[in-house]
Amino acid sequence: MVIDVRPILHTPGKVLEFRFELDLSGLEFDGRFPIRRPVAVAGEVRNTADLLTLSLTAETTLDAVCDRCGKEFSQDKEVACRCMLAEELQNEESDDIVLLEDGKLDAGELARTAFILGMDSKTLCSEDCKGLCPRCGADLNLGPCSCKKEPDPRLAALARLLENK
């Protein structure tokens, strides 16, 4: 999605709105393709005193898998991104400045990058997911399994020390 900002390039107070969908279904994360649904992008470019600011949000519902218990679940995901636009770099380079090419910018690429950076490295179905029992594989969210509790190795070592006294 290439956006032509020339109509507002030199007109302070003007705003250019945009809205498009992004297909990120081919992106692989840990061997999975969680962004199966389209990503809705909405944003604007605003000219404030001849400074161009772009802000956008990209949102979708991910087909996520919990890292702890392996359950599949839907996860709403919204990523926001904000940057300055410039025709040429004035001062030293800045990560917050995106250069225009012939008065245009690729908002699709920008949204894509923001969304990828916004993906969580860890996914949990809930903050307090109890995960699976390492011995029998039972989902501990459904209740305790029938395995005997392993003694904590640190406590066991302490117990041996106390015995030898």
Ligand SMILES: [Zn+2]
């Ligand atoms: Zn879980």
Ligand SMILES: [Zn+2]
């Ligand atoms: Zn168990």
